[in-house]
Amino acid sequence: MxxxxxxxxxxxxxxxxxxxxxxxxxxxxxxxxxxxxxxxxIKYFNSTKTAIVTHVLSNNQRAKxxxxxxxxxxxxxLFDKESFTKDDTVLNFLQAEADIIVLAGFLWRxxxxxxxxxxxxxxxxxxxLLPKYGGKGxxxxxxxxxxxxxxxxxxxxxxxxxxxxxxxxxxxxxxKTSISSEDTPETIAQKVHELEYEHxxxxxxxxxLQNG
Numbered sequence: 001m002x003x004x005x006x007x008x009x010x011x012x013x014x015x016x017x018x019x020x021x022x023x024x025x026x027x028x029x030x031x032x033x034x035x036x037x038x039x040x041x042i043k044y045f046n047s048t049k050t051a052i053v054t055h056v057l058s059n060n061q062r063a064k065x066x067x068x069x070x071x072x073x074x075x076x077x078l079f080d081k082e083s084f085t086k087d088d089t090v091l092n093f094l095q096a097e098a099d100i101i102v103l104a105g106f107l108w109r110x111x112x113x114x115x116x117x118x119x120x121x122x123x124x125x126x127x128x129l130l131p132k133y134g135g136k137g138x139x140x141x142x143x144x145x146x147x148x149x150x151x152x153x154x155x156x157x158x159x160x161x162x163x164x165x166x167x168x169x170x171x172x173x174x175x176k177t178s179i180s181s182e183d184t185p186e187t188i189a190q191k192v193h194e195l196e197y198e199h200x201x202x203x204x205x206x207x208x209l210q211n212g
Contacts, residue, residue, distance in 0.1 A: 025051040025208045028098035030106035031058050033140075035065025037104035037125065037196055042072050044201035051208050054097060059084070059108055085111050094118070102204060103162065107139060112164045122162035122169075123207065125200050127192045129174055130158040134167030144185040144192070154178050155188060157195045159203045173203050 027045065031038045035056070042053045056069050056076040069076035083089035091114055094101065103110075103124040110122060126134060128143045138146070147155050156176035161169040177191045 024049065025099040026097060027051050027053045027100045027102055027204070028094060029053060029056045029102045029104050031056060031063060031065040031104045032060045032107040033063055033065065033105045035063065035068045035105070036193070037200060038065050039068045039072065040197045041102060041104060041201050041204065042069075042074055045205075048205065050205050051100070057090070057093075059106075081108075084108065088113070090114070091117060100204070100208060101162075104200075105139075109136075109166055110162050110164070115162060115164055120161050120170075123172070123204060124160055124162050124167075124169070125196055126158045126160065126167050127155075127189075127196070128158065129154070129156045129176065130160065130167055130171065134158075136166050138167070141185060141189060144188045147179070147188055148183070148185045151181075152179055155192060157192060157199065159200060172207070173199065175199050 027041070029038045029041060038053075038056055045051045045053055053074060056065060056074055058065055058076065058078055059080070061078050066076050066078075079090055091111075094114065095117060098118070099121070101114075101118055101122040103122065106124075115122065126138075126143075127140070128134065128138070128147065133143045133146055144155075154176050156174055158167075158171055159173045160167070160171045163169040175195050177195060179188060179191075183191075
């Protein structure tokens with residue numbers, strides 16, 4: 001009976017591992033704030049191995065997402081408005097490094113040149129049921145305060161493709177949660193965060209698997 005030499009087993013392991021990593025879709029995440037969704041997505045794909053988060057980009061030098069990336073051993077970079085909109089620095093980086101772009105609490109509008117370069121490959125999550133409570137300035141607690149002020153009985157998350165306008169891209173998925181009269185903007189935010197953590201990575205994964 002033939003036996004595979006131990007050294008050959010090791011070589012085969014590294015070849016197969018490298019090939020699997022090469023074949024995995026590469027996700028680049030944009031984040032402007034604390035990065036809790038970014039961390040959740042990174043951990044999810046570290047576990048499932050169906051894709052790999054290769055880089056996190058942020059427009060905010062004080063964003064807590066940098067601390068999370070350092071802890072998770074994920075490359076992270078800061079960029080400014082000029083490299084994002086006026087020249088092609090960010091675009092060129094994405095074309096070289098990204099298969100899928102995920103916006104996880106990113107507050108700037110995506111330039112049309114990036115949208116055109118990645119059709120149906122830029123995915124955002126919004127903390128409300130679009131088209132309600134969408135548009136410029138509607139993020140974070142601004143959304144949850146408005147939901148409470150209008151006495152809504154439900155809210156949720158919207159996962160959608162990104163176009164040139166805030167929160168107007170084609171909707172991929174919506175998940176709802178009920179609101180009671182006792183809920184505050186803070187408890188509404190907590191309910192929405194729980195939906196984000198549960199569903200956002202799974203929807204990203206579904207899109208990747210569907211599109212090969």
